[in-house]
Amino acid sequence: MTEKPLISIEALARRYPKRGGGETTVFEDLWLPIQKGEFVCLIGHSGCGKTTILNVLAGLDQPSSGSVIVDGREISGPSLDRAVIFQGHSLLPWMTVLGNIAFAVSSRRPEWSRETVRAHCQRYVDLVHLSGSEHKKPSELSGGMKQRVGIARALAIEPKMLLMDEPFSALDALTRGSLQEEARRICRETGQTVFMITHDIDEAMLLADRIVLMTNGPQAEIVENPLPRDRLAASMHRHADYYPLRNHLLEFLVTRSKSFASEIEGRPYDPRKPAVVRPCAVAEDKVPAAASV
């Protein structure tokens, strides 16, 4: 962790004015570095400010205090360096599949000729296996196909970082599975840095290198994924570390997220360095004391 992170979330906070005076704090004092090429998942209950964090990272929302540093510079608004895959697919319905992707590409590279843009878009259409549907309108596509277009659009602008807001939550289980696997393949092949929000434990286990568990308070715990990097959805449940990891995540979300504040009470808690846990079948000496429940 000596390498300088690509993205650094520093002391981020978001508060809303409460009706009748005062303020509601959604989250505060959130610190999180993300390394280049890393896949980070954020899991938390609804209402803990997951989407707000993503919107801040995307530049669509402003934090109440704190900042986000990308490549050594504080972000001030949306940027083509940070592509967003939205929860609803957010395709422009009057454009074709190719048109939607080309709109993004020609925003990124206004100097490119029509043919260059087209050829570039076609590569990404092929990458998400949508060849043959280039000239269809979004209304003619299934939910999974629409989300693929969203992924292709985000990847085609070759961003430094990909932000995903529960991208697969609106899909049926079968489509979700195959799309998750594809997303993992693409991100590994391209070495893409990804920050994803989800409430699906299995999705996080399959995709993420690190999983950030958020409580509804300011505290968080970071879980390192012990599963092998070449894991597959079909076979990862046979791995010895699968259940320890899954149980750890589940336990945090179901019970510990509510009692986390009292759990760490009395112990020194540095929001800049939240406890890092690596749940494994064989107890490793790496596991810090904070994680032994």
Added chain:
Amino acid sequence: MASSLTLRAGLLSLLIFAAFIGAWQWATLPTAGVAGNVDPEYAALVSGAAAQGAKSAFPTPADVAATLWGHLKDPFYVRGANDQGVGIQLAYSLGRVIVGYLLAAAVAIPLGFLIGMSPLTYRALDPFIQILKPISPLAWMPLALYTIKDSGISAIFVIFICSLWPMLINTAFGVASVRKEWLNVAATLEVGAFRKAFLVILPAAAPTIMTGMRISIGIAWLVIVAAEMLVGGTGIGYFVWNEWNNLSIGNIITAILLIGLVGMALDLALARAARLVAYRE
């Protein structure tokens, strides 16, 4: 199934039409003559037979059909200022409607865009729009005649003012209610203001704008008849009024029918245009 429904609907339409013509024919049957005290001036106007009750003053369907045929056979004749073909009169009216309407669109769509984009101007202009919108366009006529001093241009102004509001309000509404997600897409892609306006907001708002344009053309065609009755000279509205002065009811009915047909054609044309910009989500 669908074709049989179309067929049955067509048959029913024919039946209704036949019943209507039958009732009309029956209502215009000659009544028993009350010969004698007939005002000679009235007799001179509606023909002697009609004045004495031997023939109805209101034309029969056959009379109107003959009049209509006469007009359609030669729609573009000009025999002096007060005797021009019905086609020429319709062309005058259409010309005024199109000029006034296009001027209104040229003002309403950019202005509506501006209002829709900025909540400040939306709020600031709203009271003016709310007060000006319900004013009958004909109420502007005296003011227009006084300031413009030209009856033809005044009629165009009246069309302009009545077409303006639906287009303005629909454009502003359409632009203001573009889905947040689409604007977010444009924001994260760092799309410039012009590209955003023309490639995201305009296509997104286009169906709403087209609805406003369709409402406007309908209102403009309604208003032109009344406006031309006031300003006179040319146009289908003037033609109707002129034929009323001539007590030529057959001509009036013909004109009414043609006004309806042209209005329908205008509406269909805009419906066709609306389909071009429609999208399915």
